[in-house]
Amino acid sequence: MLYFDGFVGLVTLGLWIFCLVDVIVTDEASCRNLPKLPWLLLVLLIPLVGSIVWLIAGRPQRAPGAPTGRYERQAPGFPEYDRPGRFAATSSQDDEEFLRRCRERAEAQRRKAAEKRDED
Structure with missing residues (x-):
């Protein structure tokens, strides 16, 4: 049973660190439902619940197939030559x-x- 508790603790710590870093590197304008500072405080002060709530309600939604890099340009929905109605x-x-x-x-x-x- 001790091994299971240690594993759950490590998973919780990993989730907390991931969400903490994710909140810090997320752009202010991309945060959903709350500004960035309250999200940071929520994840810092209530690690497990705050992390789960961040993943569900605060993390920016990314379009499928959209670039994931922070400085990558957003691609249009259709490549230039595959646009509907293009001659x-x-x-x-x-x-x-x-x-x-x-x-x-x-x-x-x-x-x-x-x-x-x-x-x-």
């Missing part, structure tokens, strides 16, 4: 058609702006 030419003729339509639209906008300028 991707399947053949060179489609690409030429798209570019032609863009040029025509740009010319129409230029003519409209020139006409408006002449009216003023």
Whole structure:
């Protein structure tokens, strides 16, 4: 029985240290439900309960697949070329058609702006 008590104590100590370090390195704006200082005091003064409550209610939620590093840039939901609705030419003729339509639209906008300028 003594071994079991020692094991539970070590697990509790490890959980407490993990949560204490996690509260310290978590950004102030990322803490949920309370500011950072009350979370730190809760985990320090009531180690087991405070640690469990921090893990459940205070720790920032991370999106699945989001970068975990502190200084890593958050990636958009879709990579640039996999965005829904993005035009991707399947053949060179489609690409030429798209570019032609863009040029025509740009010319129409230029003519409209020139006409408006002449009216003023």
